Amino acid sequence: MNITEILFWFLTALAILSALMVVFSRNPVHSVLWLILVFFAISGHYIMLNAQFLAIVNLIVYAGAIMVLFLFVIMLMNMNSDSEPQKNKWLKMAGTVAGGSLLLILVAALKNSEVQYQKVEGAQGTIGLIHNLGKTLFTDYVVPFEISSVLFLSAMVGAVVIGKKD
Amino acid sequence: MGPASMIVLIIAAVVFSLIAIFASKFVLKATRNKQKGEPYECGVPTQGKTWVRFNVGYYLFALIFLIFDVELIFLYPWAVAVKQVGWIALVEIIIFFFILFIGLLYAHKKGALKWT
Numbered sequence: 494m495n496i497t498e499i500l501f502w503f504l505t506a507l508a509i510l511s512a513l514m515v516v517f518s519r520n521p522v523h524s525v526l527w528l529i530l531v532f533f534a535i536s537g538h539y540i541m542l543n544a545q546f547l548a549i550v551n552l553i554v555y556a557g558a559i560m561v562l563f564l565f566v567i568m569l570m571n572m573n574s575d576s577e578p579q580k581n582k583w584l585k586m587a588g589t590v591a592g593g594s595l596l597l598i599l600v601a602a603l604k605n606s607e608v609q610y611q612k613v614e615g616a617q618g619t620i621g622l623i624h625n626l627g628k629t630l631f632t633d634y635v636v637p638f639e640i641s642s643v644l645f646l647s648a649m650v651g652a653v654v655i656g657k658k659d
Numbered sequence: 660m661g662p663a664s665m666i667v668l669i670i671a672a673v674v675f676s677l678i679a680i681f682a683s684k685f686v687l688k689a690t691r692n693k694q695k696g697e698p699y700e701c702g703v704p705t706q707g708k709t710w711v712r713f714n715v716g717y718y719l720f721a722l723i724f725l726i727f728d729v730e731l732i733f734l735y736p737w738a739v740a741v742k743q744v745g746w747i748a749l750v751e752i753i754i755f756f757f758i759l760f761i762g763l764l765y766a767h768k769k770g771a772l773k774w775t
Contacts, residue, residue, distance in 0.1 A: 497663045504666075537669070540662045550732055558721075558728040565721050571712040627740025630733075631748045638733070638751065642758040649726045649762035653771045656719035 501541065508534035521567045525560055532556040544621035719771055730759055 511530040518524050532555050539548035580588075619625055630638055697704065733755065741748045766772055 496667065500663055500666050503670075537666050540665055543662055545662075546736065549735055553732060554725075554729055558725040562718075562721055562725065565713070565718055568713040569715055569718065571710065623736050624739045627736030627738075628743060630736055631740050631744045631751055635751055639754055639758070641733075642730075642755045645726050645730055646758055646762040649723060649759075650765055652719065652722040652726070653766045653769050656722070657769050657771050 497541065500537070504534045504537040504541075508538075522564065525563045525567065528563070529556050529560050532560075539621075542621070543618055545623045546621060546626050549623070716774065723766060723771070726762070727759075730755075 508531055511527045511534065514527040515524045515531065518527060532551055536548040536551045536556070539545075539551060734752075737748060737752050741752075
């Protein structure tokens with residue numbers, strides 16, 4: 494087992510464990526913090542696949558900004574384990590049965606389908622490297638790049654118009 | 660090793676700082692008392708619970724932060740490629756920032772950055 498495989502299994506275990514902790518933790522703020530750890534693990538996977546730009550986007554936009562929004566929503570709604578009503582026993586049991594049957598159907602469907610397994614080639618492509626992306630973006634795709642700034646502008650104007658009534 | 664070495668470096672950095680934190684826990688004998696648990700030594704003591712509902716006005720700031728955060732993403736490929744593409748890239752990024760600056764001006768004009 495070389496170091497790439499060890500890292501893969503480490504990151505996979507980290508992602509799954511922290512995703513489970515997102516669901517199981519009682520405090521919603523803790524859930525958000527675990528979700529940040531999930532994003533870090535997935536960014537690690539992106540780096541192993543030579544997709545540096547995606548890894549950076551995932552870290553800065555998702556783990557940074559979107560999680561700030563999540564935390565804000567939790568603080569604005571003032572949800573915490575004391576004030577939130579806990580679901581009763583029957584509802585929990587019904588949820589378990591429904592989720593379990595969905596899992597059963599998914600596993601059965603996957604078992605019957607003929608999936609073409611293909612080995613993932615880690616660190617093979619070079620298109621995801623930031624250098625290549627920057628070269629393509631600033632030579633061949635200049636106009637889409639500039640138009641994306643108009644998209645940001647419209648998003649900001651929309652946020653201000655909705656946020657400020659007067 | 661390629662990209663794996665980068666992740667090894669990140670994990671090593673995290674482990675290094677964790678060792679520093681836990682080493683101080685083992686070396687020092689921690690004492691707990693009421694004064695130590697308070698937030699900070701200066702300022703007024705907190706009244707009531709600290710779990711309070713936050714003002715919704717913060718959300719607009721968070722949204723504007725999000726947009727500039729996404730804008731920042733484009734600076735990474737730009738910074739790496741600017742030397743190869745040359746001065747055209749500089750003009751491109753200046754136009755990009757100018758359009759976004761109009762958005763900031765608009766938000767400022769509408770008073771979105773003011774606390775009311």
